[in-house]
Amino acid sequence: MARVVRFHEHGGPEVLRIENLDIPALGRGEIQIRVKALGLNRAEALLRSGTYIQTPPLPSGLGLEAAGVVEAVGEAVHGFAPGDAVSVVPPLSMARWPAYGETATYPAHLVAKHPPSLTWEEAAAVWMQYLTAYGALIDIAKLGRDDFVVITAASSSVGLAAIQIANIVGATAIAVTRTSAKREALLKFGAAHVVASADEDLEARLKEIASPDNIRVVFDAVGGPIFAPLTAAMARGGILIEYGGLSPEPTPFPLFAVLAKTLTLRGYLVHEIIGDPVKLEAAKAFILDGLMSGSLKPAIAKTFSFEQIVEAHRFLESNEQFGKIVVTVD
Structure with a gap:
């Protein structure tokens, strides 16, 4: 037993x-x-x-x-x-x-x-944190050098994994957290910028960091009212990947931002990677390489x-x- x-x-x-x-x-x-x-x-x-x-x-x-x-x-x-x-x-x-x-x-x-x-x-x-972040950022968004990526719920295990993966491929990680309490920890962990959504104007800060409309990828676990400032700061043709629903509030559809910028809003489950043998093997190889080199920890x-x-x-x-x-x- x-x-x-x-x-x-x-x-x-x-x-x-x-x-x-x-x-x-x-x-x-x-x-x-x-x-x-x-x-x-x-x-x-x-x-x-x-x-x-x-x-x-x-x-x-x-x-x-x-x-x-x-x-x-x-x-x-x-x-x-x-x-x-x-x-x-x-x-x-x-x-x-x-x-x-x-x-x-x-x-x-x-x-x-x-x-x-x-x-x-x-x-x-x-495996959960790195497979989730890999599937969204590498397999779907094709994140690469010179990309700006916004990562919400950044102090979660998946958020931290996303920061590390962004750094591996040369992208600029913008960590979004609710308050400033975890700002220094996120910067120390590798985020290039940190925005406290409860303390700062999220849309204004994102546009200041990435210049207006220069954020191609958003990796969001929150949903809710945050959709409006996130999409308002995104680049034309950008993609917002939603993998959670932490907000208890309704999530509005940002119609005019989506139309004007031809944005893609995509739901995502890590099962997309786990359930595909070819994608899973590619993800495992990427993650094991990062673990062995120390770039993923x-x-x-x-x-x-x-x-x-x-x-x-x-x-x-x-x-x-x-x-x-x-x-x-x-």
Whole structure:
């Protein structure tokens, strides 16, 4: 048996329970991992609360990212052996392939050997943030040298990953955060500019930084009223990639900016990369190269123990973090 985290009803962090369950037999093409660390994602809080894009039957497990040691491999698995240090690419369904547990089972194509220089905590914080940012900025937007890219929710793990990827390709990263509290940390992390949307005129500051209408790419996790100033500052033919909906307020459609500038507003899910074997391999190669060179390095906001999973989810929803929240598993 192994301890796992499940919830029997939707609600706040308090609905999470640690339970003992039998370990299922390995299927063909699967790998069993003894988990050392978990990376937390906002999608897990949404699944727990019943507001995610997937609504699984209850009780349900959850979790998208883990790192640990291979315990066993199923039939037709090649390239992995017991004892290998590995991390997990987020599955299309965390209810089908939950990470929150002492033991986790995954299809072999979603398991990766990460650079040995990474700690367990760092390895558990790799794939969701970098795959999400890579898919939007590199695969879709074709971000390159001399581009300006606006990154909202910049102190989130995905926001920080986007800053690092922008720097790798020579683009100028403009980090947007709510207040000035994280300004210095974002600049130190590699943002070329930081705009505090609650303290400054967002449209005016963006136009000042990038000159009027010179922002080709916007990578947004917020939505809501911020759409108006973001699109007003964008370049003709620019693209706004929306991958979240953190704002509780309605998101207006900026009709005249879209028409006048022939803008593209595009919804995006990381599943577009994970579900395409060719794109996934290209993304993994890019990310592993960055990890090995040191140009990509996960920022760990805070670490909790497995027994503190409820407290970890409370901190996840506080929006106080700078980077990834990690849970260690003994």
